[in-house]
Structure formats: structure tokens, C-alpha cells
Amino acid sequence: MYARIGATHLSWLDTEVFRECYAEGSPYDDFVKLTFRNCQILAQKGNYKESFARMNKVEADRLRAFKYNNSWTYYSGLLQLQRQICRDDKVAVEHILAQLQAVQLLEFEMRLLLAFHTIEFTIRQGDYGRALRMVEQAAHSMQPENFDVHSQIKLLCLKARILEKSGHPQRGFSLAMRAASIAHRSKILFDLWESICTLAAVLISLREFEAAVELVESIMPQILESEDFALIARAYSLLVDANMGIAGELWSTMGRESTPVRKEYVNRAIGYIDSAYDSYEEIEDLLGQTEMMAKKATVMHLTGDPILANDYAAKYLDLRRRRGAEA
Template sequence: MTRYLTPQKISLLVLISLYCDSTVPSSASLPLLSFVALQILSPVTSKSQNHSSGGPASLETTIQDFQDVTAGLVSNIPGRTLSDLFIKRLWAINSLDALHTFFDNLHNLLASPKGEAAGETSLEQKDRVALSRTSLLGAFVRRSQLEFIRLQLDDTIRLWADFLAYKEPTESTWRRRNQSAGANSFDVNVQELGLHDGSPLMNVAYGRLTENRQSGSQFSAHDMEELLKFQVESLQKLGNRVSDEMKANLRKMSGHETSTPSLLHFLSFLDAWRAGDYTSSFDNLHRYFDYTMQTGDKTYYQYALLHMAMLQADFGSYSGAIAAAHETIATARENQDMSCLNFSLSWLNHLSNAYPTQLKAAGYSPAPGSKKDAVAFLKARAKDGKMWSLLSSTLLNEAKLSLSSNVQAGHYKAAQTLLDNIDPTTHRTLKLHQYITTCSGLAALTHSIRQSNNDTSLPLLRRLLASRPSDPELAHHLHTLEIEHLLRTHSFESALTKIEDLATELRDNDADLALRLHALRLKVDLFIACGHPAKGFSVAMRAASAAHRARMLPALWGALGAVGACLIQLEEFGAVGEIMEAVVPQALEGGDEALCAQLYSLQADAWMGLAGQAMAGEEPRRGMVLVGRADVCVERALERYERIDDTDGRRDMLLKKAVIARLRGEEAAAEDWAARYLEVGRGDGIAAG
């Protein structure tokens, strides 16, 4: 296997020389240059891509491919197609010396550098197309000439023998147009010396090379490296595995080489990792370590360590993952590789969020408040270094922290549509498939719980609990939905147990404050439902105080809503009205429809309570004004409960609308609201007022 040159590249150089000789008309230039450009840019990966999608199994560009492209293209010579000229030019390279001459003359295809004389200005030179040295074709010609000069004699002879075997299928076509050609005209020296098959000199020159030549080895080390890079990118992007046919092709390409490319071991590592084979993936990664260290270049050492950390974490060895991650960070700092350093810090931050319990058991515990500080630091470094992939992952982590406030708009259909429209190739990775499936199940469970549809929510909840997600955000969301389901079905003892378990888990894992505050709100809801508002009030005040100190506004609004709910039960209507007057305008900007509906409902209760006190104090006019205010708040709460399709909330608001209509003496309107209430669900006590 040569470093760069192959018979295919020699054939491309022949096509380029035909183009520069002005033998290609304008009509044929575009298809010819398109073919040449594709072969230069991706000689093997394009065939690999076709093969992965059901294309041909062969990855090499055969001489037949060249003929198929040039056969339908006319030339500037009457009666000759471009294929005829191509074959003629191929067979004009009729000795090893002619091959050297061909490469020596490649500089004639290039334009003269700026500041140098153009050289000969004959008519023949003027009619030629000169390639810019920085163009795609010019750079390919210059590199090919340089690589040929670097070849050792043995490699040059082997390249010549491979070239003879490569162009052999065109021999019959060439001989039909050259009847005087002898049997051994492939080498003009053999023909002039009168050698024949079986002669000692013929056996010395060509016998051993043609016998030992491997079939299908028309690849260079550069081609194999490009193919390996393509396969690695496919594995990392799509999460699929290398097919058996591609593995066979890679083995054929590597042949009996004494040095195996290090990327081949890395590809084997990724393939074994995707297959869940810990032992093989670990061994192949160590081989990748060894082969990269043989050159004495530690450039990729930290990246191998980073993959080692990911491998350890994926197979549950979190202590090994932490050790490898710390070693990666230290090595990246030593080598001043800021990109690897920032990515390592980002991954370690993700690991601490995803597996807090496991990391704590392994002896790793981040400092309090370090998660937000780490996200802010990584975001700033990513912007400064223009590392957009790191910035996108950091923003995703920041979004997950923001979503921990549970920011609910009730767009169930839109969410489900987004999940359904995810690229099907994403489902090839088991982890991503499970993540998407869990998100879809949680969205459906949220909707069914709010609809109070126990026949649907209970089976969904059991199915999700049976395959509890490992992602901490999804697991917390599932836990809170389970508690909400228990509260709505009045299973208060089970709900209290679940809340205590959740609070203990969050406290032990030093979880994000927003999650712990949400657990306190659930506890307040339980105390109110059980008729103990005084106990709930102390818990709600603790949550509000913590949210205020941390400047977490969404959590603060929810905590103050819990405080208001407790005060309503304690008949402190004036205090609730003042609190809601301050909180509701801010909460409306947050976009949490469920929270806004709850706050409007509390404000309506506060106005109704004050209205009752006013009427008892013989202030009927002020009482009716307060009833009007309550009616507006009930209307706004009803609108938001309808947006999120919350059945219990809608029934409560419809009941309040019916009561308000009765107080105003609007019997017809009260009957209409009662009818709507009965359509949503059965109620009691409406007819009696």
C-alpha cells in the first residue's frame, strides 16, 4: 500500500492532462470536471456512502468507471470520443521510464507562479489550459508529483505493476485501434528486447510482482485514512455499527501491512462500544493508545483519555470515569489544548447532573453552586474561543436547568408532533430512542393526569415506572407526576411517602435548588388537601424564603402561590389579595400556564372572601364590586385551565362562575354554567346554590 498514489490517481492525472490539452469541448467539460472533482475530494467515501445505502459492494473506482464517464463524451478530434483518447494516453505510458517522464512533465499543466516568466509562448503552449496552483485540480497535480518523487524504488515498481494490472481491461480496445502492437507492448523495453513469457529476464522483471500482487488492493494509505474517518463520523453521528461487508473491505484494504492505521483500532473501539462489548472496546482503545504513542506525539493522548472516561461511564464504572476525566483535564492543561479542556469540563458537568447518586458513591461531590458556575464559565469560554459545538451543548445544559422549574404551557399536541418528526436515523441509537420514547410517554401522562383520566394515566404511569429513566430530569419529572396522580386520586398516605422519599433523595444528592423547592410545594399541596393549612404555611414560607435568597423567580412565584393557598384556608383574604396583586403580573411573563391559572384562582378566592366580609359588614355595594373582580379572575383562570386541558381546574372555575351568577341574581346564566359543569364532570351542591 503506497502512501498516496494509486492507479486510479494516475488515471485521474491522465484525464486532467487531456483537459489541459484542450481536447475536451465545452459541452463535455462539466461532466468530466464533476467526475474528477468527486474522485479527488472523496475517492472512497462516496462509494462507501452508496454502499451503506444499498449501493455496490466495491469501494474502488475501476477502469470501467472511467470508461463509462468518458465513453459518452465527444472530443475535439473528429471521430474520436474522450474514451478513445483516454485509453490511448493510458497506453502511451508504456514503461517505468515513461511513468517517470509522465510525472516529471506534470508541472507543465500548472500556471507559472506570480513574478516568474511564463516560459515558452509557442502556439502549442497558448492553446493549453493552465491550472491555478491553488485550485482543486492544481493542488492535486502538485501533491501527486511530490508524492511520486518521495516514493522508494520498491514502491515505485509496485505502483507500476498495479497500474499495468489496473488498465489491463482496456487492452483489447487499445489493440483494435493499434493492430501493429505486439503481445508485450505494455512495456516498450520488453518488446524491443524480444522477451517473452517464461524467459528468465521477464520473470525477474514482472513474474514475482504480478504473482504476489493482491487483488483489489488499489488503495493508498490516504484512501484508507479517509474511509476510516468517514466511518468514524458515521458511527458518532448516527450511532449505527459497521456492517460485515464494510469490515471485510477494511480488512482487504489493510491487507498484510505491517503497520495498521491507528484509526482502524479507534473504529473497532467505537463499533464494539455500540455493540455493548466492554472487553473488546476496552482492548481496542488501548491499542489506539499504543499506536498513537509509538510516534512520540501526544497530541491525541488527551482525546483517547476522554473516550476512556466516556467508556467507563457508559458501562457503569463511575470511579474509573472520574479518574480518566481528571487525567484528561490535567493532560489537556499540560498540552494547552483549550478545546479538549473545555469539552472535558462540560462532559464532567453533564455526568454530575446525570448520575449524582453514582458519582457520590464513587467519591465525587461537586462544590455547592458549582453547577451554575460551571455552566456560566463554559459558556463564556465557548464564546471567546468560538467553539460552537461546546456552546450548543452548554446552552442545552443551561436549558435543562431552566426546565427544572417545570416553565408548562399545555402544548401537548405540538410537543408530540415534534417528537414524532424527529429524524428516524436518531432512533438507531438505543439511548436516544429510549430518551425520545420516555419524553413522549411523560407528555401523554401529563395530559392524562390533567384530564383526570385515571383509566389512561394509571397504565401509562405503571409502564414508565417499570422502565424508570436514568436521566435525572426525566426521572424527577416522572416522580412528580406520580405524586400529582396520587394527590388527584386522594391517595394521601402514598403521596406523603413518595414526597418524603423524593425530598430525601434530592437532599442527599445535593440536587438543584429548583427541584427541592418543587418538592416542598408538593408537600404544601398535600397538607392543604388533608386539611392542615397551618403546617403547609410553614413549609411554604420556607420555600419562598429560599427562592427569594437564590433569586429564583419562577420558584418564588410558585412558593408564594402555595403561601396564598394556605392563607385562603386560614381566611386571611386581605393578605392573599396583596400577594397576588404583586405576583400575578410577573408570573404572566414566565409562560407557566398552570401556575398562572392557580394564581388567578387564588386571587378570585381572595376577592370572594373579602366580598363576603363586606356583605356581612353591611357594605353590599363594595361586596358586589369585589365579586366583579373575582369574576374577572375566575374567567382568566378558566381560560388557562382550558389551554392546559386541566379537567379539575375547569370544573372548579365553572362551579365558581355558577356561584357568582347566583349571587348576582342571574339565574339563567347560573343554569348555563351548571350545565357546562355537568358536561365536564358530575358535581354536587350546584342546584342548591
């Protein structure tokens, strides 16, 4: 509940209190699940090392029961999968996916979480047709007995993102609006921030740059409070695109007369690139870092600084090589 209303620090505190004070007298299945939730919060901030260390501290003797061992294996695999998706390691991701899909886990929520990770990986690979089919398949698997509004919003956002990236932003607009409306009515604030970011991406594709800036800037403090570095990086990246879009429109309509104002928007974009890059770096997201370096090299070239443009282009190529090595 705390995570869904965007109070990640309270979610973290609850898992810590449970682990320290109530682990002994609770069902061990609850302890394994709460440990996973605790590690999830660490992983979304890029603290993978401590996350894996905590999962590995779960007593091996207590995992002899098939049910507990099965859950622990699945949860540990999800954490590894999240990291390898960020690192763009296709071989490792496919290997972990094959292992997780073979685990017979009864909890629908956890199986759906695996589906979300798989869809995210497919989007990052640029296979939008397959990703869209996977979204539809996940949506069909939701029945009245396992319905969850969070999952509904997540699937709407994923579908809107896929449509926006595949050149159909008009179709994505209504889905993003619907997701935001449901999240707002349900008071699921973290999903509301994600829905608004999805809507902002659609607006940028429709060249509504000022509206996108207003939307994202209005929720940026709440996004930062969520401590989800993937969402933080994405929000900053959207602000980069929107500010550069405004600068481009000023140049096309006013020409050289727009130089002072245009420079202000370009400088804002440069600051947001650095913030996005830092957040992507925290979670080891190579694709995000590569995109930010490409954007910075482009901006430096447009502002007439070829030396810096070449430096950032070299860093971009280095990141590309690292992505190729991981794949």
C-alpha cells in the same frame, strides 16, 4: 437557567437557536434533551400538537442506539403523561406511568420529574395520605451528589399544598414560607412565584383573604411572563377565592351596608374566574375548568341571577360528564 429565573422566552429562544444552528455538530444526546425542553415549553402553554410533532420529527435512524432511544421514549412519555393528567384520564395516566417506571434512565433529574407528575396526579385524585408519603419518599431519594435547590423547593411546595388541602394549613404555612425564602435567596424566580401562590392558598385557608390578594396581585405580571398556564390558572383561581372571601366577610360584619363594596369584590372574582377558566382550557385541564364553572354558578346564585346560575351549572355538569368519560 433562563426558565428558573422566569425568562421563559429566553429559554425558548435558546432551544430554538440550538436546534437550528448547532444540532449537527453536537452530541445527539444533547439534541434529544434540548428537543424535549423545547417541547416542554410548548406543552406548558397547551400547544400539545406541535410539541408531539417536534418530538416525532427526531430521526428514527439516529435513535437506533439504545441510549438515545431510551431517552426519547422517556421524554415523549413525560409529555403524554402531562397532558393525560390535565385531561383527568386515570386509565391513560396509570398506563403511561407503568411504562415510564419500567424505563431505566440514569438521570436523577428526569426520574424526579416523573415523581412530581405522579404526586400531582395523586393530589388531583384526592389521595392526600399517599401523596404525602410519595413526597417524603422523593425527599429521601435526594442525596448530596444529586441535590438540586429547585427540587427541594418543589417538594416543600407540594407538601404545603397537601397539608393545606387536607385541613392542616398551619403546618403548611411554615413549609410555604421556607420554600419562598429558599427561592428568594437562590434567585430562582419561577419557584418563588410558585411558593408565593402556595403561601396564598394557605392564607386563604386561614381566612387571611386580603393578605392573599396582595401577595398574588403583586406577582401576577411575573407569573404571566412565565407562560406557564397551569401556574397562571392557579393564581387567578386563588384571586377568585380571596376576593369572594373578602366579600363574605364584609357581608358578615356590615350586612347590607357593605353592598356597593362587596359587589366590587364579587365582580373582580367573576373576572378572575373567566381568566382562570381560559388558562385551564388552554392546557385541557378538565378538573380546573370544572371547578371554575362550579364557582361561577355559585357566584351567580349568590348575586341573585338564577338564569345564569342554571346555565353555568349545566356547563359544570357537562364538564363532569366529560371527566367521567375520560376516566
